[in-house]
Amino acid sequence: MKPPPFDYHAPTSIEQALAVLAEVGAHGKVLAGGQSLIPLLNMRLAAPDHLVDINRVAGLDAVEAEPGGVRVGALARHAAVERSAAVRSAQPLIGQALRLVAHPVIRNRGTVVGSLVHADPSAELPAVLALLGGSVRLARVDTERDVAAEDFFVGPLESATEPGELAVSAFFPALGRRTGTAFVEVARRHGDFAMAGVAALVGLDDEGAVMSARVACISVGPAPVVVDVSAQAPDWKAAARAVQDRIEPEGDIHATADYRRHLTGVLAERALTQAAADA
Amino acid sequence: MTTKLFGEPIPRREDERLVLGQGRYLDDLGRQAVAAAFVRSPHAHARIRDIDVSRALDVEGLIAIYTWEDLPGLVAEPLPLLIPHPALTHGRTAYPLAKEIVRHVGEPIVMVVATDRYVAEDVCGLIDVDYEFLKPVVGLEEAAQGVHLVHEDVPGNLGAHLVQEVPARDGRSVAEALESAPHVLEFRLDIERSASMPLEGRGVYARWDADDRSLRVYSSTQTSTSVRMALAAKLGLPLPQVEVIAPDVGGGFGVKIVHPWPEEILVPWAAITLGREVKWAEDRREHFISSAHERGQVQHIKVGFDEQGRVLALDVDILHDHGAYTPYGIIVPIITATQLLGPYKIGAYRVVFSSIYTNTVQVTPYRGAGRPQGVFAMERTMDRIAAHLGLDRTDVRAANFIGPDEFPYDQGLIFQDGRPLIYDSGDYPESLRMLKELIGWDDFPAMKQAAAEEGRRIGIGVGCYVEGTGVGPYEGGHVQITSDGRVHVSTGLTSQGQGHETVFAQIAATELGVPFEKVSVVTGDTRRFGYAVGTFASRAAVMSGNAIALACRRVREKALKIAADALEADPRDLEITDGVVHVVGAPAAGIPLATVAVLSNPLRYAFDEEAQRATQFAGTADPDKAPLEDEPGLEGKDYYSPIRSTFASGMHAAIVETDPDTAEIRILRYAVVHDCGRLINPMIVEGQIHGGVAQGVGGALYEKMAYDEHGQLLNASFMDFLMPYVTEVPHIETAHLETPSPLNPLGIKGAGEAGVIPVSSVIAGAIEDAEGIPIMRMPISPSDLYDLRRATD
Numbered sequence A: 001m002k003p004p005p006f007d008y009h010a011p012t013s014i015e016q017a018l019a020v021l022a023e024v025g026a027h028g029k030v031l032a033g034g035q036s037l038i039p040l041l042n043m044r045l046a047a048p049d050h051l052v053d054i055n056r057v058a059g060l061d062a063v064e065a066e067p068g069g070v071r072v073g074a075l076a077r078h079a080a081v082e083r084s085a086a087v088r089s090a091q092p093l094i095g096q097a098l099r100l101v102a103h104p105v106i107r108n109r110g111t112v113v114g115s116l117v118h119a120d121p122s123a124e125l126p127a128v129l130a131l132l133g134g135s136v137r138l139a140r141v142d143t144e145r146d147v148a149a150e151d152f153f154v155g156p157l158e159s160a161t162e163p164g165e166l167a168v169s170a171f172f173p174a175l176g177r178r179t180g181t182a183f184v185e186v187a188r189r190h191g192d193f194a195m196a197g198v199a200a201l202v203g204l205d206d207e208g209a210v211m212s213a214r215v216a217c218i219s220v221g222p223a224p225v226v227v228d229v230s231a232q233a234p235d236w237k238a239a240a241r242a243v244q245d246r247i248e249p250e251g252d253i254h255a256t257a258d259y260r261r262h263l264t265g266v267l268a269e270r271a272l273t274q275a276a277a278d279a
Numbered sequence B: 001m002t003t004k005l006f007g008e009p010i011p012r013r014e015d016e017r018l019v020l021g022q023g024r025y026l027d028d029l030g031r032q033a034v035a036a037a038f039v040r041s042p043h044a045h046a047r048i049r050d051i052d053v054s055r056a057l058d059v060e061g062l063i064a065i066y067t068w069e070d071l072p073g074l075v076a077e078p079l080p081l082l083i084p085h086p087a088l089t090h091g092r093t094a095y096p097l098a099k100e101i102v103r104h105v106g107e108p109i110v111m112v113v114a115t116d117r118y119v120a121e122d123v124c125g126l127i128d129v130d131y132e133f134l135k136p137v138v139g140l141e142e143a144a145q146g147v148h149l150v151h152e153d154v155p156g157n158l159g160a161h162l163v164q165e166v167p168a169r170d171g172r173s174v175a176e177a178l179e180s181a182p183h184v185l186e187f188r189l190d191i192e193r194s195a196s197m198p199l200e201g202r203g204v205y206a207r208w209d210a211d212d213r214s215l216r217v218y219s220s221t222q223t224s225t226s227v228r229m230a231l232a233a234k235l236g237l238p239l240p241q242v243e244v245i246a247p248d249v250g251g252g253f254g255v256k257i258v259h260p261w262p263e264e265i266l267v268p269w270a271a272i273t274l275g276r277e278v279k280w281a282e283d284r285r286e287h288f289i290s291s292a293h294e295r296g297q298v299q300h301i302k303v304g305f306d307e308q309g310r311v312l313a314l315d316v317d318i319l320h321d322h323g324a325y326t327p328y329g330i331i332v333p334i335i336t337a338t339q340l341l342g343p344y345k346i347g348a349y350r351v352v353f354s355s356i357y358t359n360t361v362q363v364t365p366y367r368g369a370g371r372p373q374g375v376f377a378m379e380r381t382m383d384r385i386a387a388h389l390g391l392d393r394t395d396v397r398a399a400n401f402i403g404p405d406e407f408p409y410d411q412g413l414i415f416q417d418g419r420p421l422i423y424d425s426g427d428y429p430e431s432l433r434m435l436k437e438l439i440g441w442d443d444f445p446a447m448k449q450a451a452a453e454e455g456r457r458i459g460i461g462v463g464c465y466v467e468g469t470g471v472g473p474y475e476g477g478h479v480q481i482t483s484d485g486r487v488h489v490s491t492g493l494t495s496q497g498q499g500h501e502t503v504f505a506q507i508a509a510t511e512l513g514v515p516f517e518k519v520s521v522v523t524g525d526t527r528r529f530g531y532a533v534g535t536f537a538s539r540a541a542v543m544s545g546n547a548i549a550l551a552c553r554r555v556r557e558k559a560l561k562i563a564a565d566a567l568e569a570d571p572r573d574l575e576i577t578d579g580v581v582h583v584v585g586a587p588a589a590g591i592p593l594a595t596v597a598v599l600s601n602p603l604r605y606a607f608d609e610e611a612q613r614a615t616q617f618a619g620t621a622d623p624d625k626a627p628l629e630d631e632p633g634l635e636g637k638d639y640y641s642p643i644r645s646t647f648a649s650g651m652h653a654a655i656v657e658t659d660p661d662t663a664e665i666r667i668l669r670y671a672v673v674h675d676c677g678r679l680i681n682p683m684i685v686e687g688q689i690h691g692g693v694a695q696g697v698g699g700a701l702y703e704k705m706a707y708d709e710h711g712q713l714l715n716a717s718f719m720d721f722l723m724p725y726v727t728e729v730p731h732i733e734t735a736h737l738e739t740p741s742p743l744n745p746l747g748i749k750g751a752g753e754a755g756v757i758p759v760s761s762v763i764a765g766a767i768e769d770a771e772g773i774p775i776m777r778m779p780i781s782p783s784d785l786y787d788l789r790r791a792t793d
């Protein structure tokens, strides 16, 4: 459990970081919080020739309110985002999700953007970005592009980030008027990746009737599965059935596919009920 | 005994060191040593055609590569079969490095030594092993059919087969008693694998002193004395030239009683061969696939009983998964078969086990060591009987209890120490009464009803066990009081964090009448004490505790005699208080033990002021007597060797809640009544129970070894092997009963394994009560419970 040899780079500015990434291309990997990458290296499941440690890069840890949402820099740790007042007032779903991400010690190091790039289909934050319709900003030498969540999560552990690119920030849209959110999940142990989990977003009109309802499900497909259940609202049981029809869970040593489908239905109903009550 | 420390909840003196990160574990030692790493089989069953190291030879920092062919003499022989048994007709052990065939994923094939562990692992990655695949034998029942073999020369994959039968008191056999029983039930139970999983893995660090021709080995072991003897034998070294030390050990739980591990021989051998210090510290993946597991069994049970639920006949057939090898013999299934009887006197009993080889990691004892499986069988049986008769589950148990006046009670079997299974003492009805009160057993139906009205499902479960502890053959203790008044205690068995430094000091301070702070304790260091068996089977307190007490009594007697001379008093009139020997009732006119120590060793040379008092012109000695009557020094050594084990007991109860929708299982309350005889330190006993229950919760709800049909362990990391976190372990309520053991001077029984033993049976019973679905297989996950619900719908 020792990593194979690699060249270590520790740039201190974005320009330097992008220059190194351009140079090493597909042979390099970005090291952010290291909570996913280091175990992969130690188990020799990843063997990049170059490791580009961005932890010394200045100006990447900002968490800022922007018109219409909140922007989270690449070095903002889960814990800092969880505590951020700007985030709390702009979009409570982020905090609801972060409480379910691992344990405090891991949240002290792990980054929100790293979690998005890592694109684990069981991770909470990709589901949040997908449900809200946010985006990730990818930079390479001289250019930048914003990739919408729906195009960003390509498959299990695969995002749209290309060799030579650095994800510099992610944008989470703010909560709309009379909108409620919830994130519920069931993990084997406290803080584990969930067997199933559902984030819900429910918007009401001025009369209090449901205008829109959507969920994003984790651990039941190659990427977060977003389902619009506005048509079923407010019959959340029917909505849960519609969600169950859309997901493609697989069985593993912790849970069968059938159980994951069942559980996702239960959690979808719970999440939608909570989000509606919260709206 | 004037300084009363025995029985007090003294805080553990090792904790400051261990909690502040100042422990010295194996990998903290030998920073200058070179590192070993191993190429381990990625296949469950294969023949090695060729090992090609050519790509690896140019790596900078490589020192040596060894395969089986490089090993000399006894080092190349199979590892010892530690505990032979007549029923183990086909015992098999591995070679330190695989010879021709590998039989489980993780079996070591090549040892690499390099300047550091990083380089050593790089080299391992460049060594090409060419395999011819053989059919992996996975799954206990498939293996038992014997279509494919783990060892070519072991038909049916059957390592051992043992039948034990105890007829009913009226002489009837199990078959006869079953025939005439008013009620008979028959069912099957399954228990999955788990493992000791100490936070610190195994590890060895060896130093060869070429000038002195001596070997010093540090090993993260539960038995340094036996590792030492094994090493001296394997390496052909004179025993006095080998010393083995167990430093701080970050948990053992059974896996480290196995020895010598391949690495335990290979690392010292390499150190001698290379003339360099060599170290190997096991990593987590290695621990999963290259050490040992336990618990996997399939049990078929047939029970006959009367209207009160009294068991008239019990017939148990056990398939025991032994993995690829049997280095520790058949101790685990023997314990299952014998300890299954628990606190009960039943009619006729017949137990048969077949120990089966599979292409998986070998099975050796893990805390509880076969008992959790036996207790699962018996306690599930009690619950089935109660359900069948519509009786209260505790009433059925009470109807079968051995009475408090029936000790010593002979179960008619042979225990794991080769001695008759005779319980020494206990009070099972009182334990059950205390437990029912602690958990509120009689109030539970109302509580359940109230919960149901809120749409909640809760259930209660109970489980009883008896645990044979303190197995022989012996342990020893050495106690020395030096002229500075300090008391140095040593014993040969090792410590893995149990608190031995504290309890042995409590015993010594109590026996000698000295302040606790004056006593220091060393364990597991063959330089200090060469004879020992080891730390396992909840034996350390019973064995070394009593040996140390006996050694202290010798020292005390000697101190009183010397002091009596100096005080011109009768030794029978003396006592020791706060380290001062004085006439009873006259503490002021005494003589400190420090001075007695000086007087105990007649001197020619005064190396300090105090020592002058013992020199030949000091005028303290009688000129007509030889200066030395006894051995010099205020020290003593003694051994404790019991005729047989002493039997601790306990009862647990739990209340669980199951979510009607998600099938999540939550433990709401957990209660333990525990009887380990006289308590040396109740706080340490409770700590042992808490840790044990935590491991039991792991075995009941979380842990399994997920082997696929190819013999690959799919969850060989802490990401997927789910040990409970503190968030999964309930608050544990405990009550103690103290039924002294008549077998040893201190009246104590072992407590190390107690907590883990009945947990699976208790939780299974509670889930069954909540759900109304029979729970016949553990562990159980929400996904499993969901499947069970659908199957019964």
Ligand SMILES: Cc1cc2nc3c(=O)[nH]c(=O)nc-3n(C[C@H](O)[C@H](O)[C@H](O)COP(=O)(O)OP(=O)(O)OC[C@H]3O[C@@H](n4cnc5c(N)ncnc54)[C@H](O)[C@@H]3O)c2cc1C
Binding pocket: A029, A030, A031, A032, A033, A034, A035, A036, A037, A038, A074, A100, A101, A102, A103, A106, A109, A110, A111, A112, A113, A114, A115, A117, A118, A122, A123, A124, A125, A161, A165, A166, A167, A168, A191, A192, A193, A194
């Ligand atoms: C015990 C444990 C439990 C966990 N449980 C959960 C959980 O329940 N839910 C959950 O969501 N997560 C969980 N995690 C993962 C954790 O949230 C990680 O923080 C996250 O997955 C990755 O963030 P990181 O900053 O550590 O990324 P790293 O490990 O540094 O990197 C992860 C990957 O992303 C790439 N990368 C990172 N940042 C960038 C960037 N700015 N630009 C381009 N590429 C980048 C890296 O190259 C690498 O491939 C757990 C982790 C552990 C160790």
